[in-house]
Amino acid sequence: MPDYDAIKAELDGIAIEDNPKLVRQKSRDFFWYSPILKDQLDNVTADLVVSPASEEEVIRTLKVAFAHGVPVTPRGSGTGNYGQAMPLSGGIVLSLAKMNEVREIHPGRVVAGPGAIIAEIDRQARAHSGQELRFHPSTANTATIAGFVAGGSGGVGSINWGGLRDLGNVLRLRVVTMEAEPRVLDLSAWDLQKVTHAYGTNGIITEVEMPLTAAYDWVDVLVGFDDFMDAVRFSDALAHENGLLVKEIAPIAAPVPYQFFSRHKQYVRPDQSVVVTMVAPQAIGAFLAFAAKAKGEILFRADTAESLKGLPQAFELTWNHTTLRALKVDPSITYLQVAYPGPDHVRKVEQMTKLFGDEVPGHLEFIRFSGQIQCSGLPLVRFTTKERLEEIIRIHEDHGCPVFNPHRYTLEEGGMKRTDAVQLAFKHETDPKGLLNPGKMIAWENPDFDFSSGKTFLFPGLATR
Amino acid sequence: MPDYDAIKAELDGIAIEDNPKLVRQKSRDFFWYSPILKDQLDNVTADLVVSPASEEEVIRTLKVAFAHGVPVTPRGSGTGNYGQAMPLSGGIVLSLAKMNEVREIHPGRVVAGPGAIIAEIDRQARAHSGQELRFHPSTANTATIAGFVAGGSGGVGSINWGGLRDLGNVLRLRVVTMEAEPRVLDLSAWDLQKVTHAYGTNGIITEVEMPLTAAYDWVDVLVGFDDFMDAVRFSDALAHENGLLVKEIAPIAAPVPYQFFSRHKQYVRPDQSVVVTMVAPQAIGAFLAFAAKAKGEILFRADTAESLKGLPQAFELTWNHTTLRALKVDPSITYLQVAYPGPDHVRKVEQMTKLFGDEVPGHLEFIRFSGQIQCSGLPLVRFTTKERLEEIIRIHEDHGCPVFNPHRYTLEEGGMKRTDAVQLAFKHETDPKGLLNPGKMIAWENPDFDFSSGKTFLFPGLATR
Numbered sequence: 017m018p019d020y021d022a023i024k025a026e027l028d029g030i031a032i033e034d035n036p037k038l039v040r041q042k043s044r045d046f047f048w049y050s051p052i053l054k055d056q057l058d059n060v061t062a063d064l065v066v067s068p069a070s071e072e073e074v075i076r077t078l079k080v081a082f083a084h085g086v087p088v089t090p091r092g093s094g095t096g097n098y099g100q101a102m103p104l105s106g107g108i109v110l111s112l113a114k115m116n117e118v119r120e121i122h123p124g125r126v127v128a129g130p131g132a133i134i135a136e137i138d139r140q141a142r143a144h145s146g147q148e149l150r151f152h153p154s155t156a157n158t159a160t161i162a163g164f165v166a167g168g169s170g171g172v173g174s175i176n177w178g179g180l181r182d183l184g185n186v187l188r189l190r191v192v193t194m195e196a197e198p199r200v201l202d203l204s205a206w207d208l209q210k211v212t213h214a215y216g217t218n219g220i221i222t223e224v225e226m227p228l229t230a231a232y233d234w235v236d237v238l239v240g241f242d243d244f245m246d247a248v249r250f251s252d253a254l255a256h257e258n259g260l261l262v263k264e265i266a267p268i269a270a271p272v273p274y275q276f277f278s279r280h281k282q283y284v285r286p287d288q289s290v291v292v293t294m295v296a297p298q299a300i301g302a303f304l305a306f307a308a309k310a311k312g313e314i315l316f317r318a319d320t321a322e323s324l325k326g327l328p329q330a331f332e333l334t335w336n337h338t339t340l341r342a343l344k345v346d347p348s349i350t351y352l353q354v355a356y357p358g359p360d361h362v363r364k365v366e367q368m369t370k371l372f373g374d375e376v377p378g379h380l381e382f383i384r385f386s387g388q389i390q391c392s393g394l395p396l397v398r399f400t401t402k403e404r405l406e407e408i409i410r411i412h413e414d415h416g417c418p419v420f421n422p423h424r425y426t427l428e429e430g431g432m433k434r435t436d437a438v439q440l441a442f443k444h445e446t447d448p449k450g451l452l453n454p455g456k457m458i459a460w461e462n463p464d465f466d467f468s469s470g471k472t473f474l475f476p477g478l479a480t481r
Numbered sequence: 482m483p484d485y486d487a488i489k490a491e492l493d494g495i496a497i498e499d500n501p502k503l504v505r506q507k508s509r510d511f512f513w514y515s516p517i518l519k520d521q522l523d524n525v526t527a528d529l530v531v532s533p534a535s536e537e538e539v540i541r542t543l544k545v546a547f548a549h550g551v552p553v554t555p556r557g558s559g560t561g562n563y564g565q566a567m568p569l570s571g572g573i574v575l576s577l578a579k580m581n582e583v584r585e586i587h588p589g590r591v592v593a594g595p596g597a598i599i600a601e602i603d604r605q606a607r608a609h610s611g612q613e614l615r616f617h618p619s620t621a622n623t624a625t626i627a628g629f630v631a632g633g634s635g636g637v638g639s640i641n642w643g644g645l646r647d648l649g650n651v652l653r654l655r656v657v658t659m660e661a662e663p664r665v666l667d668l669s670a671w672d673l674q675k676v677t678h679a680y681g682t683n684g685i686i687t688e689v690e691m692p693l694t695a696a697y698d699w700v701d702v703l704v705g706f707d708d709f710m711d712a713v714r715f716s717d718a719l720a721h722e723n724g725l726l727v728k729e730i731a732p733i734a735a736p737v738p739y740q741f742f743s744r745h746k747q748y749v750r751p752d753q754s755v756v757v758t759m760v761a762p763q764a765i766g767a768f769l770a771f772a773a774k775a776k777g778e779i780l781f782r783a784d785t786a787e788s789l790k791g792l793p794q795a796f797e798l799t800w801n802h803t804t805l806r807a808l809k810v811d812p813s814i815t816y817l818q819v820a821y822p823g824p825d826h827v828r829k830v831e832q833m834t835k836l837f838g839d840e841v842p843g844h845l846e847f848i849r850f851s852g853q854i855q856c857s858g859l860p861l862v863r864f865t866t867k868e869r870l871e872e873i874i875r876i877h878e879d880h881g882c883p884v885f886n887p888h889r890y891t892l893e894e895g896g897m898k899r900t901d902a903v904q905l906a907f908k909h910e911t912d913p914k915g916l917l918n919p920g921k922m923i924a925w926e927n928p929d930f931d932f933s934s935g936k937t938f939l940f941p942g943l944a945t946r
Contacts, residue, residue: 123611124697124726124763146588146610147695150724178723184767185724205770227726227763230612230695232589256852258643259615259650261589261692298589298692302649305670387721389852 018084018107020063026080031067031114039065043109046097049339051350051399052423053099060102060478062089062109069114071192071200071222078198078220081108081451088194089453090216092131092163095155097336099425100167100215104455105477110220112162119223121145125187126228130162130221137161141228148231150177150185151263154335162221165189165212172264172294172331174383175255177229180212187227191219193446201446210442215427217453217460218443234263234294236318236330238280239307244269244289244378245366248391250310251291252362255382255389260303261296266334268292269369269378272396276342279327283316289378290315292330335394338379342396350405352376353420354393354412361391364417371415374398376408393417426473428458433467435459483549483572485528491545496532496579504530508574511562514804516815516864517888518564525567525943527554527574534579536657536665536687543663543685546573546916553659554918555681557596557628560620562801564890565632565680569920570942575685577627584688586610590652591693595627595686602626606693613696615642615650616728619800627686630654630677637729637759637796639848640720642694645677652692656684658911666911675907680892682918682925683908699728699759701783701795703745704772709734709754709843710831713856715775716756717827720847720854725768726761731799733757734834734843737861741807744792748781754843755780757795800859803844807861815870817841818885819858819877826856829882836880839863841873858882891938893923898932900924 024032033039040061047053063086068074081088087107094101103109115129118137121144128137134149134156141147151173153159159168165186170179180186186208193199201219203211211219241247247267255265273290274281284290291312295303300319307314318324333341342349356364369378375398380391399405409419424430427439440459443452450460455475458465465473489497498504505526512518528551533539546553552572559566568574580594583602586609593602599614599621606612616638618624624633630651635644645651651673658664666684668676676684706712712732720730738755739746749755756777760768765784772779783789798806807814821829834843840863845856864870874884889895892904905924908917915925920940923930930938 122763124695124761182724183722183771184726184764187763187766205767206774227724227761230589257648258849258852259647259692261649296589296692298587298652299649301652302670306648309671384723387723387854 018063018086023064023080023084023086027066027077030073030077031069033065033067034063036061039063039109042091042094042111043103045094045099045101047099047102047425049097049336049343049350050423052402052405053425056478057099057102057425060104061106062103063106065109065111067111067114071190074110074192074220074222075198075200077108077110078192078194079196082194082196082198082449085449085451087451087454088220090166090220092160093133093155093158095153095159095163096167098167098422098430100456101163102425104425104475107451112160112221115222116160121147121228123147124228125225127223127225128161130224131160132224133157134159134161134164138231142231146231147228149173149226150229154331154337156331161224161226165224166214166216166221169213170383171335174381175262175265176384178384178386181209184227186212186224188223188225189221190223191446192222193219194452195446195448209438213427213431214439215453215456217427217447217457218439219446219452232261232296235297235300236316237293237295237303237314238283238316238330239291239293239312240284240288240315241291241312242288244369246310247289247291248362248365248378248380250307250312251380251382252389252391253310254293254306257306260306261299262303263294263296264292264331264334265382266292266338267378267380268333268338271374272338272342272377272379276345277333278341278345280316280333288315292333294330335381338394339396348399350397350399351394351422352397352409352412353422354395355418355420356391356393357416358388358390364415365391365393367415368395368412368417371411372408424472425456426458427456428467429473483528483551488529488545488549488551492531492542495538495542496534498530498532499528501526504528504574507556507559507576508568510556510559510564510566512564512567512890514562514801514808514815515888517867517870518890521943522564522567522890525569526571527568528571530574530576532576532579536655539575539657539685539687540663540665542573542575543657543659544661547659547661547663547914550914550916552916552919553685555631555685557625558598558620558623560618560624560628561632563632563887563895565921566628567890569890569940572916577625577686580687581625586612586693588612589693590690592688592690593626595689596625597689598622599624599626599629603696607696611696612693614638615692615694619796619802621796626689626691630689631679631681631686634678635848636800639846640727640730641849643849643851646674649692651677651689653688653690654686655688656911657687658684659917660911660913674903678892678896679904680918680921682892682912682922683904684911684917697761700762700765701781702758702760702768702779703748703781703795704756704758704777705749705753705780706756706777707753709834711775712754712756713827713830713843713845715772715777716845716847717854717856718775719758719771722771725771726764727768728759728761729757729796729799730847731757731803732843732845733798733803736839737803737807737842737844741810742798743806743810745781745798753780757798759795800846803859804861813864815862815864816859816887817862817874817877818887819860820883820885821856821858822881823853823855829880830856830858832880833860833877833882836876837873889937890921891923892921893932894938
């Protein structure tokens with residue numbers, strides 16, 4: 017056990033929390049979305065939460081942790097649900113929440129502290145010059161920008177801009193290394209791939225520069241269809257309309273909207289599948305004409321609704337919020353993340369829909385992927401057993417629909433199921449002792465792990481706690 | 482011969498020009514790009530130019546023209562090069578140049594008079610709220626917005642937004658009909674297809690509402706490649722980068738840049754093919770990294786150039802300005818407009834490049850088309866004979882590359898080579914006497930014309946003059 021009294025003394029002047037109850041609270045993210053992660057990670061907790069207020073304090077903290085050999089797991093608001101921010105080996109949770117300043121706003125770009133709340137960046141950019149971030153997670157109201165960069169991939173707006181991994185969607189990251197003498201690195205262009213979606217395993221982000229785009233008073237619109245596949249085909253056609261500016265297209269199968277969207281239920285029939293969209297105000301006329309031609313029923317329009325009181329914004333019905341709303345009503349619900357590689361993505365969705373029916377109610381997010389319209393799925397799963405869940409995943413993959421498994425806490429298993437050589441090499445440079453967010457990068461922990469074995473990686477550091 | 486003295490008297494108070502020299506000047510557009518149209522249309526001239534200053538004056542003019550059975554051909558700045566604004570049957574040229582006000586600017590949209598100059602709309606929208614039109618022709622500095630809507634298709638920015646025909650890229654058009662009592666119609670959504678790219682054959686546009694997007698200080702960049710196909714592949718890959726914001730991607734084959742871009746020649750080697758791009762300032766870092774990886778040589782960057790004196794903007798090297806610059810140096814040059822339907826557009830370009838070599842130097846414009854990246858071509862043609870030109874067109878079409886023939890003055894022959902039933906039906910409603918821009922819509926003049934005959938339509942009204 018590290019000498020935490022000494023550590024605390026050395027961190028004098030930096031905000032520290034060591035009350036076990038509060039530390040446990042700050043050691044948790046949304047891992048419990050997954051019944052499997054819930055079992056595995058429920059007992060995980062840090063020993064100390066450190067909340068630096070500046071880059072200097074980050075550097076001091078890392079220096080002390082390195083000297084004492086204490087693991088450090090960075091954390092924004094803990095809205096991830098792959099266990100990204102869970103400190104598997106205990107040690108220090110490094111909360112970046114205090115470093116939440118929006119530092120600069122320019123035409124086309126914003127500079128912010130790692131802990132800046134995404135919706136707050138948008139609010140300030142909008143007030144400053146009618147701008148907003150290109151895309152954000154459905155957790156924008158609570159999530160931090162560096163948490164998104166380190167643990168997310170895309171979201172609301174990805175229909176226009178793709179994801180965080182795409183060149184140009186992050187402009188610059190400032191990163192502190194975990195060494196005896198921590199270095200500060202400025203990364204841009206290709207170098208960003210070293211750190212984006214690396215769960216903070218190879219550097220602590222202390223500043224983020226992101227591109228901005230034009231902000232609009234996006235109009236939430238729900239469009240109803242009697243058949244989920246009609247909703248999917250409408251969504252696909254809408255996504256292919258170059259001139260019709262929308263920020264979100266998510267078809268969600270019946271009975272999910274009626275069953276789980278408690279606030280919007282009043283607008284939806286039980287047997288209706290719904291396309292959740294956000295439409296630019298100047299595009300509303302064209303959008304309505306387009307929806308009418310597809311025989312979509314306009315169930316709800318925020319711009320003409322009598323009252324918006326008590327209604328969440330439409331984007332809080334999409335991405336992982338679809339799952340969250342379902343979970344709140346029915347705790348047995350979980351979900352998958354599925355790719356349906358194009359150009360026959362609609363056919364693949366139809367196949368899965370027919371195979372699983374209401375056991376796996378459909379939820380798609382249309383996105384732009386390498387310049388092409390695609391859809392990724394976050395279907396709900398009416399969970400029965402782990403075995404059946406694994407079987408559902410296998411069946412998807414056997415039909416050419418890869419699953420990014422949200423029931424795994426490692427980068428590789430939740431992602432491409434292979435070593436990311438760039439991120440691994442960077443970790444060797446920046447975290448030689450392997451103290452940053454241990455257990456999340458299999459390539460580091462067990463270079464010989466066979467991703468094709470079908471076995472789940474179990475981090476020894478977790479088993480021993 | 483109509484009684485022009487009576488007509489002039491009835492139009493009292495409206496600006497009129499009847500000096501034959503000046504009328505002839507205002508009866509011409511850029512038809513002379515085409516050696517074929519040059520022969521056919523060189524003698525075309527109107528009898529009178531009428532320049533209304535308001536919608537009321539447009540209505541009065543049309544009423545008088547209708548009563549006297551005089552043809553009316555609307556005109557913006559005459560920058561079209563399909564003979565769109567050529568008054569084939571004489572009569573009145575209706576210049577909308579005076580109605581050039583930018584009337585309203587809102588977030589995401591602008592309302593303007595038909596004669597508003599496109600660059601002026603951008604200038605005002607930018608000063609007002611950092612906005613600009615989604616795309617514009619290379620003639621933005623002189624072309625009018627309604628002329629673009631009525632006679633154009635896309636341009637600089639189409640890589641992001643597609644073309645004018647796409648739902649949402651025009652918001653509203655106000656149109657006056659050619660009847661005994663002209664009506665004023667407001668068209669939006671699907672109805673816009675009645676009038677966009679109809680050459681003013683079925684209504685006179687008196688107000689335009691267009692969507693706006695975020696304006697940036699676009700950086701002109703020229704990237705050099707030793708091989709044209711490397712330039713094409715770089716352009717295609719760049720166009721597929723979701724996060725890398727550019728407004729223009731035009732690969733142009735050697736020796737065109739060196740031979741014809743007299744002002745930019747200093748930056749280019751004779752054997753270099755060049756990709757002309759406009760890059761958002763916030764994307765420059767990523768762009769340079771991307772170009773370096775593709776081994777592209779940065780020949781010119783406007784943001785670091787020592788002096789921009791005397792240099793045209795990069796977009797004035799693209800679209801039809803490529804042709805214009807070539808024509809200025811070598812009057813024997815002409816061009817084609819070619820589609821290379823995807824997904825194998827790059828292969829098709831390669832095939833044509835190999836077949837024709839320097840007789841048809843390549844020039845592509847990358848665009849978004851129904852949600853997918855495509856390229857359309859405006860290759861130059863070193864013109865020898867009409868027969869060879871027709872042969873070059875046939876060979877393209879035999880290889881699956883349809884040609885939108887810029888050597889024809891009719892809507893159909895320059896376009897899809899089939900009747901546009903929507904535009905024809907609308908003409909029956911709005912121009913029962915067929916007085917608007919006569920000779921441009923074959924379906925009206927000769928409903929039995931066989932588009933598959935391979936014959937050129939010759940408007941009888943032109944032959945008799």
